[in-house]
Amino acid sequence: MSQISIRKQDALDYHSKGRPGKIAVIPTKETETQRDLSLAYSPGVAEPCLAIAANREDVYKYTAKGNLVAVISNGTAVLGLGNIGAEASKPVMEGKGVLFKIFADIDVFDIELNTEDPEEIIRTVKILEPTFGGVNLEDIKSPECFEIEERLRKDLNIPIMHDDQHGTAIISAAALLNALEIVGKRIEDCKFTISGAGAAALSCAKLYLGLGAKVENILMFDKDGLVSKQRTDLNKYVQPFATDRNDIHNLAEAMVDADVFLGLSVGNIVSQQMIKSMAKDAIVFAMANPTPEISYEDAVAAREDIIMATGRSDYPNQVNNVLGFPYIFRGALDVRATEIDETMKLAAAKALAELAKKPVPDIVNLAYNEKNLSFGRTYIIPKPVDPRLITTVAPAVARAAMEAGLAQKPITDWDAYELELSKRLGLDNQLMKYIFNKAKRSPKRVVFADAENLKVLKSVQQSKDEGICVPILLGDKNKIRRIIQENNLDLNEVQIIDTRAPETIERLKEYGDIFFNKRKRKGYNQYEAHKQMQVRSYFASMMVETGDADCVISGLTRNYPDAIRPALQIIGREDGVKKVAGMYILLTKKGPVFFSDTTVNFNPTVEDIVEITELTAKAVERFNLKPRIALLTYSNFGTANGEDAVKMREATAILQKKHPEMIVEGEMQAHLAFDNELIKENYPFSKLAEEGANTLIFPNLSAANIAYNLLKETSDIEYIGPILLGLRKPVHVLQLGSSVREIVNMVAIAVVEAQGK
Numbered sequence: 001m002s003q004i005s006i007r008k009q010d011a012l013d014y015h016s017k018g019r020p021g022k023i024a025v026i027p028t029k030e031t032e033t034q035r036d037l038s039l040a041y042s043p044g045v046a047e048p049c050l051a052i053a054a055n056r057e058d059v060y061k062y063t064a065k066g067n068l069v070a071v072i073s074n075g076t077a078v079l080g081l082g083n084i085g086a087e088a089s090k091p092v093m094e095g096k097g098v099l100f101k102i103f104a105d106i107d108v109f110d111i112e113l114n115t116e117d118p119e120e121i122i123r124t125v126k127i128l129e130p131t132f133g134g135v136n137l138e139d140i141k142s143p144e145c146f147e148i149e150e151r152l153r154k155d156l157n158i159p160i161m162h163d164d165q166h167g168t169a170i171i172s173a174a175a176l177l178n179a180l181e182i183v184g185k186r187i188e189d190c191k192f193t194i195s196g197a198g199a200a201a202l203s204c205a206k207l208y209l210g211l212g213a214k215v216e217n218i219l220m221f222d223k224d225g226l227v228s229k230q231r232t233d234l235n236k237y238v239q240p241f242a243t244d245r246n247d248i249h250n251l252a253e254a255m256v257d258a259d260v261f262l263g264l265s266v267g268n269i270v271s272q273q274m275i276k277s278m279a280k281d282a283i284v285f286a287m288a289n290p291t292p293e294i295s296y297e298d299a300v301a302a303r304e305d306i307i308m309a310t311g312r313s314d315y316p317n318q319v320n321n322v323l324g325f326p327y328i329f330r331g332a333l334d335v336r337a338t339e340i341d342e343t344m345k346l347a348a349a350k351a352l353a354e355l356a357k358k359p360v361p362d363i364v365n366l367a368y369n370e371k372n373l374s375f376g377r378t379y380i381i382p383k384p385v386d387p388r389l390i391t392t393v394a395p396a397v398a399r400a401a402m403e404a405g406l407a408q409k410p411i412t413d414w415d416a417y418e419l420e421l422s423k424r425l426g427l428d429n430q431l432m433k434y435i436f437n438k439a440k441r442s443p444k445r446v447v448f449a450d451a452e453n454l455k456v457l458k459s460v461q462q463s464k465d466e467g468i469c470v471p472i473l474l475g476d477k478n479k480i481r482r483i484i485q486e487n488n489l490d491l492n493e494v495q496i497i498d499t500r501a502p503e504t505i506e507r508l509k510e511y512g513d514i515f516f517n518k519r520k521r522k523g524y525n526q527y528e529a530h531k532q533m534q535v536r537s538y539f540a541s542m543m544v545e546t547g548d549a550d551c552v553i554s555g556l557t558r559n560y561p562d563a564i565r566p567a568l569q570i571i572g573r574e575d576g577v578k579k580v581a582g583m584y585i586l587l588t589k590k591g592p593v594f595f596s597d598t599t600v601n602f603n604p605t606v607e608d609i610v611e612i613t614e615l616t617a618k619a620v621e622r623f624n625l626k627p628r629i630a631l632l633t634y635s636n637f638g639t640a641n642g643e644d645a646v647k648m649r650e651a652t653a654i655l656q657k658k659h660p661e662m663i664v665e666g667e668m669q670a671h672l673a674f675d676n677e678l679i680k681e682n683y684p685f686s687k688l689a690e691e692g693a694n695t696l697i698f699p700n701l702s703a704a705n706i707a708y709n710l711l712k713e714t715s716d717i718e719y720i721g722p723i724l725l726g727l728r729k730p731v732h733v734l735q736l737g738s739s740v741r742e743i744v745n746m747v748a749i750a751v752v753e754a755q756g757k
């Protein structure tokens with residue numbers, strides 16, 4: 001189980017750093033020239049305006065409407081925090097925008113309305129209809145939310161859904177059906193105790209009735225206690241759930257012998273005793289956010305036969321509407337559905353329930369630090385990071401909309417639709433997800449050679465929070481402790497080693513002896529060898545060499561060749577490797593691109609290029625990717641005969657002969673390497689004709705260094721590196737100016753490498 005502790009200050013900093021908030025608007029068309037601007041705005045913009053005026057449907061053709069959802073709240077029932085106002089709900093609504101985008105590539109404007117008057121909300125949303133392809137109502141309290149949604153559904157011609165009602169009902173129904181299957185109970189026979197009688201609880205209860213639950217088997221509670229026929233304060237939405245039982249006076253009594261507990265109210269209102277009093281194989285969904293009705297730990301400690309779920313991401317069985325809304329809207333928008341009806345919701349629930357029974361992809365196991373997630377008590381519903389959700393749930397919803405006659409733009413080619421959906425997820429951040437997840441699975445001891453630096457210590461904090469490493473800090477203890485304290489870092493438990501302190505003398509002597517043995521005929525006398533060990537980068541490498549640590553992060557430096565000397569002298573190269581090399585990963589929208597050699601060899605020979613390519617290919621494979629390699633220069637397959645052109649041509653020939661299975665091509669220009677259509681047309685024999693390159697080998701250090709620096713400085717592509725290739729054990733030297741995020745990325749890379757050693 002992965003547990004990430006979130007500190008209050010971290011959450012505040014996350015939202016305030018850089019550009020405040022979590023979202024921005026990005027233009028999707030070119031806007032560079034005077035002509036571009038004349039097209040984007042006046043006079044060119046008049047043309048699509050006139051086209052839409054003549055045919056209103058063309059708004060989908062010429063504007064962003066078809067992929068734009070309004071997330072609308074008035075802040076009256078924000079998570080389980082209650083009525084905290086429109087402004088205070090904005091972080092949640094922006095967050096929802098982020099989830100819509102990353103899970104389903106849907107754009108969102110979040111809209112927070114300063115009113116509690118349903119009529120005002122209804123009128124406002126109605127007049128917003130021209131802007132949006134869909135509307136997600138969020139965190140609007142009951143009972144007002146029911147009428148607002150009902151009226152808008154009737155009046156609007158675009159899909160609308162109050163997610164706290166239906167999203168929650170859909171996800172929890174899927175989880176419930178699976179949980180019941182596991183314990184072998186029929187929904188018709190189950191006794192339900194429900195805490196909460198608001199938007200989420202009522203909608204869930206209604207859907208369960210549709211699935212076969214009996215209303216006489218439901219006991220529901222609101223703030224004032226049991227929802228019973230004796231009460232006169234119940235609104236028309238709650239009344240159908242009022243019980244005529246008069247032997248129940250409180251939640252504790254209602255929990256006795258209940259088969260299912262559903263919590264959609266507030267945190268910490270259920271005791272372990274109550275859980276113990278439930279029927280055999282109790283199903284407990286404590287879904288209040290962020291604090292559940294009973295904590296996961298307390299509930300599972302109360303009894304072994306429980307199936308326990310919460311709305312949180314840090315425990316098994318996250319029953320949260322994030323599993324639904326991105327894909328429900330994706331499917332609805334893609335067929336231009338006029339509404340989201342009951343059949344579409346049921347289709348989503350069924351698709352989710354079925355997906356949980358299928359074998360779980362590795363990336364999901366890795367994300368949760370699990371070896372073998374499989375359908376069962378702690379896995380009743382798919383995980384939100386499951387990349388199959390979009391290709392499973394969205395088509396199911398789209399199909400249901402078509403069958404219900406609600407689709408204005410039916411899908412005809414389902415294979416093409418699935419492909420389009422998986423492309424939407426983007427490839428740029430998948431690699432880092434994979435690397436972090438892999439690192440988390442088996443965290444390694446990372447020694448930070450320059451720990452007296454705030455940026456490094458912040459990276460240590462983040463790496464520790466992510467659970468990717470066990471840090472060891474080298475430096476002056478007092479200085480490090482002071483920085484930790486001044487910056488409120490939670491690193492007091494982390495081991496600090498001061499290479500100059502008396503308590504390190506023994507170890508220095510031991511390391512000095514080893515080093516002297518290695519270098520006594522290579523220019524070091526005994527005194528110098530021992531003295532050298534006080535230098536932290538040497539000490540750090542020796543820790544890894546002796547097995548006292550697994551990898552080194554050192555630097556921040558400009559002089560790379562000097563900085564890797566300790567590693568070369570102490571750890572040395574892998575067997576059979578003559579040259580080490582450095583690689584950068586650029587995380588582009590088309591996927592990761594690997595650059596090599598970017599840091600070590602000034603002017604490699606043909607043999608060096610062959611070796612650099614082999615090392616790079618191995619490194620790319622370690623990230624579970626098939627390297628598709630281009631050897632770059634200014635010439636394409638013999639069009640020029642300068643020194644570099646010939647060098648890269650010869651290296652390609654050697655590599656192709658030596659490794660017939662390797663996808664390696666050259667010599668070629670950089671633009672050609674990415675354009676497989678152009679290759680296919682002009683050089684159909686090439687191994688890159690089917691798919692362009694993802695790994696670029698440069699003819700010399702100047703070219704490589706200039707290329708990645710230009711890209712770094714002129715685009716906002718994230719990069720990772722330099723990753724040192726060819727050493728027996730992982731040592732990485734940071735570049736001057738590396739950010740905290742870049743350092744943390746390097747830590748993850750180092751840990752993954754150490755796992756393979």
Ligand SMILES: NC(=O)C1=CN([C@@H]2O[C@H](COP(=O)(O)OP(=O)(O)OC[C@H]3O[C@@H](n4cnc5c(N)ncnc54)[C@H](OP(=O)(O)O)[C@@H]3O)[C@@H](O)[C@H]2O)C=CC1
Nearest residue numbers: 077079080142197198199200222223264288289311320321
């Ligand atoms: N996991 C998930 O995906 C989701 C979780 N939720 C969670 O569900 C909860 C409710 O949300 P929502 O339905 O939108 O909000 P509402 O404001 O519509 O409903 C809240 C309900 O909880 C009741 N309640 C409050 N305090 C207590 C208490 N001490 N005992 C019993 N009932 C109580 C309220 O009673 P009264 O009617 O008397 O005021 C009301 O019926 C929140 O914690 C929210 O985070 C919501 C949606 C999705």
Ligand SMILES: CC(=O)C(=O)O
Nearest residue numbers: 078079080164289321
């Ligand atoms: C998840 C959600 O929508 C809520 O807690 O309100």
Ligand SMILES: [Mg+2]
Nearest residue numbers: 079138139164
């Ligand atoms: Mg909500």
